[in-house]
Amino acid sequence: MRQIIARLLATEGSAITVALVAAVVIFTVLNPVFLEPSNLTNVVVQSMFILLIAVGMTFVLASGAIDLSVGGVLGVSGGIATLVLLSGQSFVVAIVAGLATGLAFGVLNGVLIARLGLSDFIVTLGTMSVAAGLLEIISFLQPLRAPEGSMLFTGLARGWFAGIPIPLLIGVPIVLLMEVVLRRFEFGRRVRAVGMSPAAARLAGINVRRIRVTVFAVSGLLAGAAGVLLAARLASVPPQLGRGYELQAIAAAVLGGTSLAGGKGSAIGSAVAALLLGTINTGLQVIGLDPTWYQVAVGASILVAVGFHLWSDRFVEETEVEQNRKRRDSDPLAGDRRSRTPVKPGV
Amino acid sequence: MSGWIRKSGRAGVAAMGRSGGGILVFLVIGAAIMGFVAPVFLTIGNWMNIFNQSVVLMLVAIGMTFALMGGGIDLSVGSIAALVGATVAWLTGQADAPMWLALGAGALVGALLGALNGLVITRMKIPGFVTTLATMALLRGVLYVWTQGTPFVGYSNGAFWTLGGLSRIGWGLTVPEIVAAVVAVLGILTLRYTRFGRHLRAVGDNADVARLSGVGVKRIKVVSFVISGFTAGIVGILLTGRLGTVQPNMAMGMEIDALAAAIMGGAALSGGRGSVVGACLGALTLTVIENVINILDIPPVFETLVVGVVILTVISVDRLVSVYSARSRVAAASG
Numbered sequence: 001m002r003q004i005i006a007r008l009l010a011t012e013g014s015a016i017t018v019a020l021v022a023a024v025v026i027f028t029v030l031n032p033v034f035l036e037p038s039n040l041t042n043v044v045v046q047s048m049f050i051l052l053i054a055v056g057m058t059f060v061l062a063s064g065a066i067d068l069s070v071g072g073v074l075g076v077s078g079g080i081a082t083l084v085l086l087s088g089q090s091f092v093v094a095i096v097a098g099l100a101t102g103l104a105f106g107v108l109n110g111v112l113i114a115r116l117g118l119s120d121f122i123v124t125l126g127t128m129s130v131a132a133g134l135l136e137i138i139s140f141l142q143p144l145r146a147p148e149g150s151m152l153f154t155g156l157a158r159g160w161f162a163g164i165p166i167p168l169l170i171g172v173p174i175v176l177l178m179e180v181v182l183r184r185f186e187f188g189r190r191v192r193a194v195g196m197s198p199a200a201a202r203l204a205g206i207n208v209r210r211i212r213v214t215v216f217a218v219s220g221l222l223a224g225a226a227g228v229l230l231a232a233r234l235a236s237v238p239p240q241l242g243r244g245y246e247l248q249a250i251a252a253a254v255l256g257g258t259s260l261a262g263g264k265g266s267a268i269g270s271a272v273a274a275l276l277l278g279t280i281n282t283g284l285q286v287i288g289l290d291p292t293w294y295q296v297a298v299g300a301s302i303l304v305a306v307g308f309h310l311w312s313d314r315f316v317e318e319t320e321v322e323q324n325r326k327r328r329d330s331d332p333l334a335g336d337r338r339s340r341t342p343v344k345p346g347v
Numbered sequence: 348m349s350g351w352i353r354k355s356g357r358a359g360v361a362a363m364g365r366s367g368g369g370i371l372v373f374l375v376i377g378a379a380i381m382g383f384v385a386p387v388f389l390t391i392g393n394w395m396n397i398f399n400q401s402v403v404l405m406l407v408a409i410g411m412t413f414a415l416m417g418g419g420i421d422l423s424v425g426s427i428a429a430l431v432g433a434t435v436a437w438l439t440g441q442a443d444a445p446m447w448l449a450l451g452a453g454a455l456v457g458a459l460l461g462a463l464n465g466l467v468i469t470r471m472k473i474p475g476f477v478t479t480l481a482t483m484a485l486l487r488g489v490l491y492v493w494t495q496g497t498p499f500v501g502y503s504n505g506a507f508w509t510l511g512g513l514s515r516i517g518w519g520l521t522v523p524e525i526v527a528a529v530v531a532v533l534g535i536l537t538l539r540y541t542r543f544g545r546h547l548r549a550v551g552d553n554a555d556v557a558r559l560s561g562v563g564v565k566r567i568k569v570v571s572f573v574i575s576g577f578t579a580g581i582v583g584i585l586l587t588g589r590l591g592t593v594q595p596n597m598a599m600g601m602e603i604d605a606l607a608a609a610i611m612g613g614a615a616l617s618g619g620r621g622s623v624v625g626a627c628l629g630a631l632t633l634t635v636i637e638n639v640i641n642i643l644d645i646p647p648v649f650e651t652l653v654v655g656v657v658i659l660t661v662i663s664v665d666r667l668v669s670v671y672s673a674r675s676r677v678a679a680a681s682g
Contacts, residue, residue: 118663122611122662129654132652133652134649161445233595247480255475292496293491295488296488299481299485299488300485303481310472
């Protein structure tokens with residue numbers, strides 16, 4: 001029995017999925033309304049924005065860096081997209097403009113960090129302020145409310161296709177693509193190598209600088225996509241859009257198994273963790289929790305989720321140690337089984 | 348004859364390459380420029396004001412430096428400050444406790460909350476980022492519930508004003524300035540001359556190697572978080588004096604400023620590095636930026652953008668200076 005559980009938990013990202021399922025169950029028990037399709041769709045769509053930037057953040061963290069600017073970039077990208085739409089351009093041009101904004105900020109981050117060798121924390125802190133500041137200025141000069149007839153634009157985030165909300169149709173392929181890139185493509189392996197040891201990576205012939213710039217570019221692009229999507233959903237862009245999203249994205253990535261020290265990461269884990277955070281957010285509202293207790297609940301949930309994740313890692317490892325011992329006892333020539341690298345404490 | 352001038356010049360530049368050196372250069376040049384643009388910037392009155400403002404951030408930044416050097420990070424400093432401030436305000440306001448008791452209790456609460464962080468991180472092996480993110484939310488939540496959303500008022504008096512630095516005592520200094528000076532000196536001495544300081548750096552650099560070398564890694568980490576929590580608590584106490592009320596969202600976002608100051612001063616998220624002096628300079632720089640924005644009367648809508656641009660400029664200058672000084676050191680050594 002223990003073996004079966006351990007095998008299940010050993011799959012990357014499974015612990016966080018269990019946590020998600022547990023959260024859904026708990027909230028449904030507390031208020032059955034939670035399980036209604038309309039509510040679940042709501043949860044998923046609302047989580048989509050943090051999910052996208054969390055996936056981008058996964059790459060950055062896996063490379064051993066951090067990107068604090070995603071929230072600000074999300075906001076300004078949404079703002080630019082709306083601005084372009086307001087100036088009469090088609091929604092395609094608006095979307096491209098938003099994505100380009102995100103990409104531009106990402107490249108800026110990458111160049112400052114990789115070429116000038118500046119601290120990633122401070123640089124992305126600076127670009128976050130620049131991006132957020134730009135949004136404030138833009139929305140000050142021109143209220144960012146999407147024009148009435150822009151159904152195609154808002155339909156992007158509010159529409160459905162074959163019974164599935166469009167944001168989901170956009171988000172799921174992106175997550176899967178990113179996971180495959182991180183895990184199987186050369187690029188993903190190089191990113192993780194840089195995260196584990198930049199010096200070793202350089203000696204192995206990896207262009208650390210280019211990897212770093214690319215990683216930040218990806219993060220910026222995804223933040224831009226999230227911003228465009230959010231602007232489409234809201235049909236207007238408040239001047240503070242995106243503020244504070246970076247911490248949630250990092251939390252989602254870390255909860256999903258990405259290490260802050262770099263070298264390992266899971267896009268699917270981050271996506272599921274983002275869904276978990278969204279579930280907790282919406283669930284607390286659905287069960288009618290007194291808003292004053294909100295922060296306490298969020299903080300406690302995060303601790304529980306991480307605690308569970310770590311317990312599950314240790315459970316898997318101990319079970320395997322036990323298993324390997326038994327195998328060695330019965331057959332001295334048998335090799336050891338290891339489903340994951342040992343958990344490194346204290347980051 | 349000119350040899351010694353050139354050598355001392357190079358030594359000076361080399362010294363600037365140390366943590367925070369570039370920031371000093373930026374401050375000096377920036378101050379000179381500002382002096383032309385708005386002479387009021389260079390007045391003694393303005394700079395006394397700047398120092399008084401900056402010491403609060405300096406205190407948190409010093410505590411954060413300790414946490415960072417141990418390889419951790421403390422995102423909960425804002426919430427700890429707010430909760431400690433509320434404790435002190437409540438004790439004096441509602442419970443009619445004597446000032447010394449309230450202050451002592453506040454400091455204790457700060458240290459205990461820091462210990463809580465440290466213990467969760469070392470015993471439950473939850474990464475520092477997630478732990479302090481969770482405690483940041485949790486403690487802030489506790490404050491919300493406690494205050495029921497309405498600020499604590501009515502506890503303030505002359506003593507609190509002095510505590511908060513709104514009036515000056517002996518030698519023209521304010522209480523926060525004196526406290527910050529004491530803490531800074533203690534911090535510098537601890538890092539440089541005690542075994543704890545050496546062990547802290549070792550743990551932050553490579554915890555496994557430190558452990559194998561016989562360093563009590565868990566204890567060191569907990570202590571580093573106790574220090575961070577303690578300084579955050581002190582800041583909370585000073586802020587209750589300065590602000591006169593305890594708002595539920597008091598000191599929100601302080602952790603980002605503290606991190607920025609500490610990292611500008613030479614600390615790194617990866618641990619093992621840091622400088623108290625650097626952190627103080629970083630805090631001073633951030634305060635000067637605010638002051639410049641005020642004096643130049645920059646419309647509030649531009650503030651965020653300006654702050655971002657200045658931060659990027661400061662670190663770029665810092666990098667250029669340290670690169671230049673490194674080259675000078677090489678030249679001096681070979682010439």
